[in-house]
Amino acid sequence: MDVSSTSLDLTPLESVLPEGCLITDPARTDKYRWDRALDPNAGVPMAVVRATCTADVQAAVSFAAARGIAVVPRGAGTGLSGGASAVTDCIVICTERMRSIEIDPLTRTAVVEPGLLNAEVKRAVAAHGLWYPPDPSSYEICSIGGNVATNAGGLCCVKYGVTTDYVLGMTVVLADGSAVKLGGKRIKDVAGLPLLKLFVGSEGTLGIVTEVILRLLPAPRTPTTLVATFASLDDATRAVLEVTQSMRPSMLEFMDNVSINAVEDVTKMGLDRSAEALLVAQSDEADSTAAAEIIRIESLCEANNAAEVLVAPDAETGEAFVAARRMAIPAVERRGTLLLEDVGVPVPHLGGLVRGIADISRANDVEIAVIAHAGDGNTHPLIVFDPMDADQGRRAQAAYGEIMTLAIGLGGTITGEHGVGRLKRPWLGANIGDDALALNRRIKQALDPAGILNPGSGL
Amino acid sequence: MDVSSTSLDLTPLESVLPEGCLITDPARTDKYRWDRALDPNAGVPMAVVRATCTADVQAAVSFAAARGIAVVPRGAGTGLSGGASAVTDCIVICTERMRSIEIDPLTRTAVVEPGLLNAEVKRAVAAHGLWYPPDPSSYEICSIGGNVATNAGGLCCVKYGVTTDYVLGMTVVLADGSAVKLGGKRIKDVAGLPLLKLFVGSEGTLGIVTEVILRLLPAPRTPTTLVATFASLDDATRAVLEVTQSMRPSMLEFMDNVSINAVEDVTKMGLDRSAEALLVAQSDEADSTAAAEIIRIESLCEANNAAEVLVAPDAETGEAFVAARRMAIPAVERRGTLLLEDVGVPVPHLGGLVRGIADISRANDVEIAVIAHAGDGNTHPLIVFDPMDADQGRRAQAAYGEIMTLAIGLGGTITGEHGVGRLKRPWLGANIGDDALALNRRIKQALDPAGILNPGSGL
Structure with a gap:
């Protein structure tokens, strides 16, 4: 080489x-x-x-x-x-050195280079009373370019959508080195094919985004936070479903027993180590409406046998619980090397998915923690293994594949927000079908006939 | 033939x-x-x-x-x-005979055939306490299939987005007659290229959508409505901009003097015939929050010299003003045959666009009424002409093109929500650029090499 x-x-x-x-x-x-x-x-x-x-x-x-x-x-x-x-x-x-941002408060947009971190975009626009919603757990370290490439999600997506919902325009370098501008500071625009949307989530296989015009919202209200623990996983997933059927919380997150214990090991914040599941829900409605929403979520949790329901008395306490949820990945990472999954299912199958993952964990004798953007049915099973233990590594790999197969069987997806990349590519055909995969490849062939852009990844 | x-x-x-x-x-x-x-x-x-x-x-x-x-x-x-x-x-x-709908309240989705009308979808899901937001003014007569083909918008889009934001899956018949299923009842899904998004708004040039999975929201709250009239167009567009900079009303519509008079001719509801502009704004926040939003819009209108501001005392009165706005197209249609425009600009250029359209109207000696989804910068200039008067018809056609050229010059789009179709195709290259147009055609070539699908339309 x-x-x-x-x-x-x-x-x-x-x-x-x-x-x-x-x-x-x-x-x-x-x-x-x-x-x-x-x-x-x-x-x-x-x-x-x-x-x-x-x-x-x-x-x-x-x-x-x-x-x-x-x-x-x-x-x-x-x-x-x-x-x-x-x-x-x-x-x-x-693109790590391409870090400029130009904020236009009049149109509530920002023109951003791809190397700027998600958190930096959030902070820059917040200074103008504005908000860029998409919030991957990794928002302090991931870049907008990567967010656009993967159509990244996050915690607030359950109410505010994903990256593609905030991209109004872009400059993209195509496989022949030419650069094309798509879209602009226009909120509605249907002139020509929706090519802008085609590039968001294309994982660098069709072009390289070098500038993006982001749509911004007015600053959000301070949310009210509720935490609930459940002795039974089924009760917790049933509570999730009853919430999503009728309401739009601004956050609805899930942690299983393994994640709860991993986070408690690190934070010593007093989480119930015996709980099978913990939910973190937020409402960002105004005052009395938020209170009403939180009371409703509380009663749905209680009706589903929640062991404990706590409404955070203030924003700081609420943020501490969200931070605990965001800490789940690094906390579980202390137990070994992680294979990070990202499977999603229709919300009614969330319980079946989590139970099936527990079966896969037992059958392969590897520890798997599950956290989830529960309101979206998007889970992150974290498969823990010791890279020095070859046999365990193989079992972890087996579990990785079995979890995707399980999700596909439940009408789900092998990736809700991380992308297919190179690791999930072998399962893509089984997920979307050979005909849809062939359609993907026709598009790829049309835009990158020599196949030089990110070969082996994405599709 | x-x-x-x-x-x-x-x-x-x-x-x-x-x-x-x-x-x-x-x-x-x-x-x-x-x-x-x-x-x-x-x-x-x-x-x-x-x-x-x-x-x-x-x-x-x-x-x-x-x-x-x-x-x-x-x-x-x-x-x-x-x-x-x-x-x-x-x-x-x-597809007018393909009219089935299957509603799944658990996942808040509906599987719909393309021939069902938008209003029928709304009514069917409302029976389950659910809501399909996109609401073209023509919602009583337009079909979901056409909505998907054009990525249709409407009045609530300013807060709730357009058709593409509500499409989770589809069955699409390709140019070779094969049918492919894309997406599913999954809220987040990034497996493979975002092909689903590519078909929404492709105007029947890449495939024919025969079934669509729509995402639904919980039923909306009853909105509070405000109507404001302005003696000066500039004041009205400045009020719009000050609202959109900092707030998210659930509706923000505009009518110019010609539209106001055309609607008043029909409704005799007492609209101020001398007003240069009328705004209809709504808030669908809860109770006190809605009241606070409406008070804020009221004060922004007053600060911009509104002649009159009226907060509808009840939902029926509010709905009457929205109905007046929806009636603008048929009301103007009584004055002659219409050439319907659909140009959009970044919101700060809304005033410049409307003033420019008035210049075009004078220069070509044709009446042009302007209504707009003001909060999105998306206007519908209605060019009135007598089809028996060949010279006037030519002047109307000239105005139609000049309005698109004006919008392009203001950083806008030739179509915000109606689509390019056959009538706007000559302006597409000037709008999106020859390079983006070439990219459109590469995608078309990849999916419909013989060019049999809707030739001459869209791209």
Whole structure:
């Protein structure tokens, strides 16, 4: 591999890029091989381009296109499906240095470069009394470019939708190195095919987004938070279903017994270690309406035999419970290396999914914690394994696949918000059907006939 | 034309369709030549297939594909851009007889066939305490299939989004006659490319949607309504901008002086005929929050020199003002034949757009009424002309094009919610750019290489 990468003359590319953009020293490119999925099959890139602008991305893609070199687009590298793992002899195009933001309060929009972190966008627009809703748990470390590539979700999606609902426009570099602008600061626009929507969630397989126009909302109200614990998993999932049937909470999150204990190990906040399930719900309606919504959720939890229901007396206490939920992944990570799942089902099947995952955990003798954006039916089973224990690693892999097969059987999806990447690709056909997969490939063929954009990932 | 249509043997198609599905008698097919755009260039179809199910649509498309015959998909025929005008010797595939609906309150979804009218969907789900938000002004006569084909909007979109935000799944018949299922009753799903989103708004150029899974919301609260009149257009558009910058009303509609007078002619409800502009705003927040929002809108209107501001004392009065706004198109239609525009701009340019349209009206000596989904920057200039007056017809056509050029110049779109159809196609390249248009055509080429689906329309 090193032979071919050193044999290729990169000076035509280097000469058109700003100084320091092109990295080839393996000691420096190494960290661009993996995203947080830690794909064991990640390859070795021939170069990493740390682009500073659209033109840099165009230069790199044009160079690659002319030579048939694979391109792996990369945001902050926080992906959980291996969508940014390097391919051997590829050029990684990283957008981490493209970090500008221009906020337009009049149109309630922001023009953002892809390298800015989700949290940075939130903070920048908050200074104008505005709000960018999508909030992946990783919002402090993930970038907007990656969010757009995966159509990222989060906790508030149950009421406020996902990334695609907030993208009004973009500049995207296509597989031939040309750049196209789509959309604009227009709220409604149906001129031509909805290409903008096609690129959001395309995981870098159709183009590389170098600028995005985000729609913003007025700042949200401070939410009211409720926490409920249940001795029975079925009671908890039934409570979720009764809430989602008739209400629109601004958050409805779930943690199972393993997650509760992992978080309690770290926080010592006094969570009930015996509970089978914990729900965190929020209402962001105004004053008395929020109170009424929370009372209704409380009564639905109690009607479903909640062991304890606590309405947070103030915003800080409420935020502590949300922080506990957000901490679940790092807390479980202390128990071993994680294989992170992202399966979703229609909400009525949430209980069946969680029970089935427990069966898979037992059958494969691996610990699996389950957290979920319960109101969306989107779960994150966290499969814990010791990377030094080869047999356990194999069992974890087996469980990973069985969970996807289970979700498919329940009318679900193999990925609700993380993307297919490289790790989930073998299950995509079984999920969406061979005919839909063929349709995906016709689109891919139309936009990237040589297949240089993120090969092996997404579809 | 009749020669070629009679020369083609339709019996292979007739034999696989239920009795009465295939119509060839010109006396009966004639009404399928036009939609409400009354395209003067509409062709004469060789046949109309009144499909009863997905298999019928597949049979008709397969028959057409094998013979290179053009197919024009048609819903309720209420389109305003000529997207369903017939092409000579085409087969029109009409979905008006596909009218089933299956409501699933547990997942808050409905599986709907395309021929059901928007209003029928609303009523059916309301019986379960549920709500399908998108509400084109034509909701009593337009079908869900057409709504999906155009990504239809409406009045509530300013807060609740457009059709694409409510489509979770579909069955779509492709150009080769095969049928593919996309999505499902899953709220979040990023497995594979977002093909579902690609078909919503594709105006029948990529496939024919034969079933759609709609996401529903819990029933909305009864809104509170405010009406404000302004002696100055600039004051009115400034009020709109100050509202949208900081608030999310559930409706924010605009009528200009011509529309106000046309509606007053019909309703005699006492509208101020001298007003330059009338705004109708609603809040659907709960109780005191709605009152607070309406007070805030009231004060923003007053700060911008509103001549009169009226908060409707009850829901019926509020609904009467909304009905007046919905009546604007039929009311203006009494003054002559209409060329219906659908241009949108970033909200800060709304004033410039409306003023520019008045200039175009004067310059071309044709009456143009303007109504708008003001909060979205989406306007419907209604160009009035006498079809018997050829010169006036030419001036109306000139104005139609000039309005689109004006909108493009203001960073806007030639169509916010009606679609490009056949009438707006000449302006599409100028609107989205030749590169984006080429990208549209690559997608079209990939999915319909022979170009049989709705040729001449959409892109």
